[in-house]
Amino acid sequence: xxxxxxxxxxxxxxxxxxxxxxxxxxxxxxxxxxxxxxxxxxxxxxxxxxxxxxxxxxxxxxxxxxxxxxxxxxxxxxxxxxxxxxxxxxxxxxxxxxxxxxxxxxxxxxxxxxxxxxxxx
Amino acid sequence: xxxxxxxxxxxxxxxxxxxxxxxxxxxxxxxxxxxxxxxxxxxxxxxxxxxxxxxxxxxxxxxxxxxxxxxxxxxxxxxxxxxxxxxxxxxxxxxxxxxxxxxxxxxxxxxxxxxxxxxxxxxxxxxxxxxxxxxxxxxxxxxxxxxxxxxxxxxxxxxxxxxxxxxxxxxxxxxxxxxxxxxxxxxxxxxx
Numbered sequence: 001x002x003x004x005x006x007x008x009x010x011x012x013x014x015x016x017x018x019x020x021x022x023x024x025x026x027x028x029x030x031x032x033x034x035x036x037x038x039x040x041x042x043x044x045x046x047x048x049x050x051x052x053x054x055x056x057x058x059x060x061x062x063x064x065x066x067x068x069x070x071x072x073x074x075x076x077x078x079x080x081x082x083x084x085x086x087x088x089x090x091x092x093x094x095x096x097x098x099x100x101x102x103x104x105x106x107x108x109x110x111x112x113x114x115x116x117x118x119x120x121x
Numbered sequence: 122x123x124x125x126x127x128x129x130x131x132x133x134x135x136x137x138x139x140x141x142x143x144x145x146x147x148x149x150x151x152x153x154x155x156x157x158x159x160x161x162x163x164x165x166x167x168x169x170x171x172x173x174x175x176x177x178x179x180x181x182x183x184x185x186x187x188x189x190x191x192x193x194x195x196x197x198x199x200x201x202x203x204x205x206x207x208x209x210x211x212x213x214x215x216x217x218x219x220x221x222x223x224x225x226x227x228x229x230x231x232x233x234x235x236x237x238x239x240x241x242x243x244x245x246x247x248x249x250x251x252x253x254x255x256x257x258x259x260x261x262x263x264x265x266x267x268x269x270x271x272x273x274x275x276x277x278x279x280x281x282x283x284x285x286x287x288x289x290x291x292x293x294x295x296x297x298x299x300x301x302x303x304x305x306x307x308x309x310x311x312x313x
Contacts, residue, residue, distance in 0.1 A: 013254045101312040106204035115310045
């Protein structure tokens with residue numbers, strides 16, 4: 001079965017980098033530019049994993065995770081945070097909001113894909 | 122001021138505070154009297170200015186992107202353009218800037234040694250492509266050549282001055298001499 005991943009980042013360049021790393025490993029990658037766009041896409045799609053940035057306009061990564069965990073539909077959906085933020089405070093906030101994991105940019109494609117495999121199997 | 126502009130009209134005085142951006146680092150500031158500065162050879166610095174928030178930012182990266190399979194240590198990724206651009210743009214946004222109103226300048230990318238000509242060119246091309254992809258307008262480039270550059274950016278106004286420094290001039294160039302910034306936790310993966 002093909003694993004479908006939603007990549008959420010306000011930078012098209014960063015989305016492209018992330019997409020390239022994942023597509024090379026056989027993943028199907030959809031993209032959203034921020035939390036609002038992600039929620040709109042998720043209304044009619046069901047990915048196996050969401051990878052989200054934190055700092056984004058309109059709706060940031062924390063708010064996106066909180067919104068997804070509020071309902072039943074996405075309770076079990078793995079959500080990885082991929083961010084330049086490295087503070088323990090923000091990591092704890094993501095964990096409390098319901099994130100599955102935390103990856104500090106710049107990401108190592110091999111480590112990223114290993115984490116993706118772990119949370120999607 | 123509506124955009125980044127050349128700084129041919131201001132002089133740096135002893136009363137101004139200088140923020141030096143070294144390899145792998147970035148700075149975002151909007152304070153009156155602050156000058157963000159760096160020295161470049163084949164490295165590239167991207168300067169961003171948001172006229173709405175009057176925020177200025179500058180990064181400094183060594184290489185455009187790693188060759189496939191050439192990254193043994195995730196911390197080495199900090200030397201590359203994608204991370205430098207991400208840090209700078211995020212730093213601006215976190216302080217209230219809007220990507221759509223930002224204007225950019227690109228400096229550096231020189232050919233300091235014959236065999237490094239592609240590095241400088243590749244760095245400048247990377248910055249140009251990244252900004253284009255992110256729909257940030259580049260209003261000026263001063264790249265290439267065979268000389269170092271000292272870039273000074275007034276934080277409050279976004280005014281920029283770029284000095285060309287020939288190899289025969291004194292180029293004590295603190296940027297070349299100082300160690301690159303090393304952050305903790307780079308590339309860390311933690312599953313909760």
